[in-house]
Amino acid sequence: MAIDPTVSRLIQALRLLPGIGQKTAQRMAFQLLARDRSRQAGVELGESVIHAMKTIRLCDRCRHFTTLPLCNICQHEKRNPALLCIVESSADILAIEQTGFQGYYFVLHGKLSPLDGIGPADIGIPLLKQRLQTEGLQEIILATNATVEGEATAHFIAELIKHSGLLCSRLAYGIPMGGELEYIGGDTLARALTGRSRLD
Numbered sequence: 001m002a003i004d005p006t007v008s009r010l011i012q013a014l015r016l017l018p019g020i021g022q023k024t025a026q027r028m029a030f031q032l033l034a035r036d037r038s039r040q041a042g043v044e045l046g047e048s049v050i051h052a053m054k055t056i057r058l059c060d061r062c063r064h065f066t067t068l069p070l071c072n073i074c075q076h077e078k079r080n081p082a083l084l085c086i087v088e089s090s091a092d093i094l095a096i097e098q099t100g101f102q103g104y105y106f107v108l109h110g111k112l113s114p115l116d117g118i119g120p121a122d123i124g125i126p127l128l129k130q131r132l133q134t135e136g137l138q139e140i141i142l143a144t145n146a147t148v149e150g151e152a153t154a155h156f157i158a159e160l161i162k163h164s165g166l167l168c169s170r171l172a173y174g175i176p177m178g179g180e181l182e183y184i185g186g187d188t189l190a191r192a193l194t195g196r197s198r199l200d
Helices: 005-014 022-034 036-055 090-097 125-134 148-160 186-194
Strands: 083-087 104-107 139-143 167-170
Touching: 005 022, 022 036, 083 090, 090 104, 104 125, 125 148, 139 148, 148 167
Parallel strands: 083 104, 083 139, 139 167
Antiparallel strands: none
8 A cells, every 4th residue: 555544544534525536635635744834733723623523513593603502693682683594504604794794594504405315304494494483584585505406495495484474585696796798607697687676
């Protein structure tokens, strides 16, 4: 065997990360092991991962990552209690927060995928139903990804709240700011045409 089993184990562990293939994992592992400074960084990385895995949990209210029963967003009392934005992952929260959104969130940690055995309970739908019934919400913003599974998940949630009297909206999709029509894909352009809005 050309590689020590311990090094091989490190490479395989790095491959668990999304978007990291065999070659990239090898480069990362060799870089961490190459120099004393990198080795210390590797030790700190390992300790951070272990600490996070032992202490991070899901928020009792929104399912965002936190070390406390309620995350810092759910504890923030000055946010708009009438708005609830439903996202697929905690990374989506970071993106939406950059827009200045001041409502609250609910994190699905996935999307419905019957072929993969992922059903409503796996993405927190029972807790979401409870929030819809007990909180003074006025609008639900569905911010799932524009994939087949993301659309199916958004449709499923929209059906859940159809008769609740809550306003249900979906993120707009289409042409990005600064985009030129000739470079926009057909599917994106079709969605932009379908979701066009009136100018007043």
